[in-house]
Amino acid sequence: MNFKKKHFERRHLIELFIKTIMRIALIIVASSLGLILWTILSRGLPSLTWDMVTQIPKGGYYMGKEGGILNAIIGSIYLASGGTLIAIILSLPIALYLQAYAQDSKWGDYVRLSLDVLWGIPSIVYGAFGFALMISLGLRASLLAGIIALALVELPIMTRAMDEVIRRMPKDLEHAALALGSTKFEVALRVVTRQMLPGIITGILLAFGRGIGDAASVLFTAGYTDRIPTSLMNPTASLPLAVFFQLGSPYPEVRERGYAAALILTIIVLLVSFGSRWLASRLNKYTVK
Amino acid sequence: MDAHIQVKNLNAYYGKQLALKNINIEIPKNQITVIMGPSGCGKTTLLKTFNRFFELTENTQLTGEVLVDGENIYNKDVDVTEVRKVVGLLAQRPSPLPMSIYDNVAYGMRIHHLRKNREEYKTGVKHYLEIAGLWDEVCKRLSEPATSLSIGQQQRLCLARGLAVEPEIILGDEPTSALDPISSQNIESRLLELKKQYTTVIVTHTLRQAKRLADYVIFMYLGELIEAGPAKEVFSNPKHERTKQYLEGLF
Amino acid sequence: MNQVNVIKTIQENRTKKNIFAQKIFFGITIFPVILTLIVAIALFFRAFPILSEYQLSDLLFGEVWRPNQGLFGFRPFILGTIWVTTVGVILAVPACLLVSIYLAEYAHARTRSIAKPILDLLAAIPPVVYGVWGLLSIVPFVDDVLAPLAEGRLDSVPLLSVTQPTGFGILAGGIVLAVMIAPLIISVTFEVLSTVPNDLRHASLGVGATQWQTIRNVVIPQTLPGIIAAIVLGASRALGETIAVLMVVGNVPNIPTSIFDTAYPLPALIANNYGEMMSIPLYDAALLGAALVLLVVILIFNILSTLVLQRMLRRK
Known part of the structure; x- marks a missing residue:
């Protein structure tokens, strides 16, 4: 052999x-x-200059004169924060419900299927939907409309991420709490929330990162302006659209600034992504695995 | 004694944890060797080093030698697939491949190009299903998926699949533990029939099965080989205190 | 009140709270379930004027798009979408399958732990940044490298002849899309492959099969529906991608005949014209109708692949 x-x-x-x-x-x-x-x-x-991140566009900015895109940076942060906030308000109860009451039920399956389907709907469709609502209600493009459109984009991303992480959570802990006489609601709220914290944070930051970079949904709904919005009903600029519009300019200097804006956006998104990884791993230390 | 497998200074690690401590043993040809011991003693780990399945678990490490017919299967230029062709394994739970009954048996033959044409494959499949005592039950339904068989039948199918690549050694990792008593008995009698042609190594957790099958016995405890010898001697007159306790059912 | 009663009241309160929370939470879960429907209905409602005025087949297959003359033919845009998506998927699938099989079957834990963050980052990069990359790297690459390579050699080959000289077009869009959908296809395929129990792999390896023989004969047949679903999911993601494609694809409403042609996909049409659509009659209805068409196609793709994946992944 x-x-x-x-x-x-x-x-x-x-x-x-x-x-x-x-x-x-x-x-x-x-x-x-x-x-x-x-x-x-x-x-x-x-x-990339200091002016770009500290100034709003001055007169003639779009022909290569002075100014920056602070309006777009602030606008994007407003938009993504607002969208994320609304998404949290909806996501958290849905994720908790799926975990506490509908682990293997038919309804839970429907909800999860719906979330997967929503997750696959492109943001341009959410944008068009937001626009359809706006013209039906006679509203103009505004921070609020942009926030709502972004919340719709973020909702499935956030909920799925949360649900995914909770599902991987060890079940013993929960049963231990149930055996101690807690109702399911209390289990959900106390034990699960604490255990879920890494998942919740991951979900939130993931959705925030997606929201801040999304252009197609805010294109219709948030409008674009050189001013920093002071009310929910103001239109607002956003970073992705700042990139997009500046790249369309015939002036080379403006296009160059578009690249710099893309760099700023990339840095923000990478920071959020690394941040969520770091936070999740830190929080994981304090939870039972 | 004509040794088929020789183990020399074998140490096995899961990560940093030592699972086998300096094992030295010779396994006789064409007999049934039973490895026994309490759970967690390393008996399955030892078995898995014989067909190089141990390395399929990530983060494992191994030192020492395992010789099959005098050749170290852990040599650098050894072809693992050739080793596994010669050293067949019957797993703890039957694992039919997701294909028809016929294809399950033909699978290994095809992989190694052991037959020339369709007719030869047909006779080959029939032959090994007969050896496994399954032919009469499945000859009318060869194209059905293997998962449609009962668990006991599945395990015999796995036996046929393993034999079809013409191994010399059959390893059995508690091959009856998932089966009902009648199916277990069926498998046991196959193994007894086959021992004239094959060297068989079985890991078992039941003492009674060990007594029914064994020609040669290896007793392990906490990753160490405590005692090995012909079954009659070990069962009737164990030399080591631990073995005695185990045989008396103390742990 | 004695102690037993106090405890009882507390108990009742807690139970009530439980039921109350359950009801509210349940109520919120209705939202995602009906949201798809609401979106579809709203779009349908706004698109209704044009749907009632024109035959659906005229809209979908009409070749001329001149909104100010009342001509709304979606055909160039639908074909543009199909072309760009197809090229993107064809480019992405081989590499994605190889990578996911490698990660699931061959790679060490360490390689996987390096690959995962890379894929996560690829997925996190915003579409507009992909667009900038496409504009700065891929369009010149197509123009300077691929087109000269093909020119003269592939002119007689249908679908591959070089037709216009700028680099903007279906190929550039397809390349950008391929990179964008890669993380999704890879991660879903990886998950599908990991549903195969190790027992099955061992059964094949145990008779002396090589790893690739095991993958080809056991792992892939077992997971094929899930792998296809992953690809369909990737395709539906590509169908709806807007900004990145819009920036590199040329946006000329012609009927493409080659991958070097420009195209004008549906999402780009919607995004490019939001500004002027209120000034021309039926224009907004046409664009929201386009969004509805996109939504319906993507929903079909999505629901089918999700159903397959839900069944496969639960088996774990």
Whole structure:
């Protein structure tokens, strides 16, 4: 008998070939992230100035004169925060309900299916829906309308993330609390919420990150203005649209600033993403695994 | 004694944890060797080192040698698939592949190109289903999915599938623990029939099964080999205190 | 009041609270279930004027788009959407399947723990940033590298002949889309592959199969519906992608014949014209009708793939 490997046997060659192209595919996918970040950084950094993040557009800004896009940065933070807040108000009870009452029920399945379907609806459709509502009600583009559209975009992302994390939570803890005589509601509120905290935070930050970068939903609903909004009924600028509009400019200086705006947006999104990872891992230390 | 498998200075680790401590043993050819011991003693781990399944668990490490027919299967240039062809495994729970009954048995033969044409595959499948004592029950439904069989039938199908690649050694990892008594008995009698042609190594948690099957016995405790020898000797006159206690049912 | 009664009252209060919370929470769960319907109805309602004035087939298959003359043919936009999505999916699928199989079957835990954050970040990058990347890297790449490569060599090959010289077009849109949908396809496929019990893999490895033989004969047949669902999910994501595609695809309402052609997908049409649509009669109805068409197609894709995935992933 001989176990010695015959390297040139067909199946070993196939194995080697498959493994090689898989690794190449992984490298391609991973390096595309690198390429994107490098492109944005190398093109955005040269025109990134302090003025850009501290000033609102001055007269002639869109022809290459002075000013910045503080209006868009603030507007985006308002929009994403508002959208996230509304999404939390809806998501948290839904996630808790799915966990506490509808773990394996038919209704729970419907709700989860609906969330998955909502998650797949493109943001341009939410934007169009928001717009349809606005013209029906005779409203103009405003911070409020943008917040509502973003809340719809964020709701399924947030709820699914929360539900996912809670479902992975160990069940013993919950049963222990039930055995101690708590009602399901109390279990949900105390034990589950505490246990869920990493999941909730992850869900919220994930949704916030998505919300701040979404352009198609706010395009119709939030409008665009050079001023920082002072009321919910004001229209507002947003960072993704600032990028989008500046890139459409015939002036090279303005396009350059568009790249810088893209860099700012990327940095914010990456910070949120890393932040959620860091927070989740920190919080995980204090919960039973 | 004609040793088929020789284990030399074998240490196995899960992460940092030592699961097998310096095992040295020889397993006789064409006999049934039973590895026994309380749960967590490392008997399944030892078995898994014989067909290099141990390394399928992530973060494991192994030192020492396992020789099959005098050749160390952990040598660098060894082809794992050849090892596993020679050393077949009957798992704890029957795991029919998601294909027809026929294809389950033909699977390994096809992988190793053991037959030339369709006719030869047909006779091959029939042959091994007969050896596994399943032919009469399934000859009319070969194209049905293997999962439509009862658990006991599934385990015999897995036996046929394993034998079809013409191994020399059969490993059994508590192969009857998921089965009802009648199916268990069926499997046991197959193994007894087959021992003339195959070297068989069985891990079991029941003493009675060990007594029914064993020609040779290995007793393990906490990752260490405590005692090994011909079944008659070990059962009637254990040399080690631990073995005695185990045989008396003290733990 | 004696102690027993006090405890009883507390108990009752707690039970009441439980039931009350359950009712409120239940009420909120109705919202996501009916939201899809509300969105569809609202869009239908706003699109109704144009749907009642024109035949649906004229809208969907009409070739001319001149809103100020009352001509609303969606055909170029629908075809543009199909072209860009198809190219994106064709480019994404092979790499995505290889990566997810590699991560699920071959890679060490350490490789997986490096790959996951990379995929998460790819998924987190906003569409508009993808658009900027497409504009700065992919469009020049198509223009300077791919088009010259194809020019002269592939002119006689249908679908691949170089037709216009700017780099903007279906291929650039497809490449950007492929990268955008990759994290989704990879993570869903990975999850589907991990539903295969190790016992099955071991059964195949145990008779001396190589890993790839095991994957091809056992793992893939077992998970095929889920893998297809993952791809469909990716395709539906590509169908609705707006800003990134809009920035690189050229936005000319023609009927494409080659991947080097420009195209004008539906989402881009909706996004580009929101400003002027109130000034022309029926224009807003036409655009919201376009959104409705998009929604219906995506819903079909989505519901089918989600049902398959829910069944597969629960088996775990």
